Amino acid sequence: MIVIDADGCPVVNLTLDIAQRFGVKCCVVADTSHSFDFGDKAEIITVSKGADSADFRIVNLIKNGDIVITQDYGLAAMCLAKTDCVLNQNGLIYSQNNIDSLLAQRHISKKIRRAGGRTKGPAKRTAEQDEKFSKALISILKKRTLV
Template identity: 30%
Template sequence: MNPIRIVVDADACPVKEEIYRVAYRLEVPVTIVSNAYLRVPQHPLISRIVVDGGFDAADDWIAAHVDAASVVVTADILLADRCLKADAGAVIGPNGRPFTTSSIGNAVAVRAIMSDLRAGGDRVGGQPPFGKEDRSRFLSALDEAVTRLQRLRRG
């Protein structure tokens, strides 16, 4: 049985410090995955994967390496969908919103519609600014996801 771990789509992740805090407190390893070198704390629980290759190389690595013991942190809806299909234990956006098998279809559809509107020249609003409430909601969601997986694994 694989140990619980947090896997982070890290290139544009605004909550890395919060992830480290949860990891240290709950003693859960973290894998930071990025397309470019990022500084990470020198700590036995933190590892870094820098992928070579194309646009989706980090996403491809993450989707290929997650399992039921993985809590994935990503803002990428398509990656969230791939991780859920790979049976990730949990997938959470940096704003604390969990992606679930029941919500991902709608999220993918809305993303496609917004992309089509932008491609057609329409001005559509983006995400609201990232704030304190988002960080707080994320901390709570990550803590809850890791704790839930730990309880499930203990039986």
């Protein structure tokens, strides 16, 4: 199953289309500030607004072998304790080898912002990012169908 952290995720529809081609179930998790209708492409789980409520629902939902799509490093770290396949909206595969440095980077940026500094936000999404994400997800799904 693919579980998508849909809060601010730019690749929900792209993920659902790819999953459908491979016959993989999807579950979209978001808080009440989002409304989705994907027909039969995905199960939708709506959680109450609140700090990390969607994150905790995702962690409780997943099991080993599931694929998680999130741009949240904290959620990615928690998911890596339960499954080996977590990736972001740009195709970056989170792993035990890179999650600590990503969390440290996030912490430093947060400290800069708290001190009144500014950190660079994400650039406008490009077609190349969608392509890189698609290739990463397709590669993962192809490997899993061969096993």
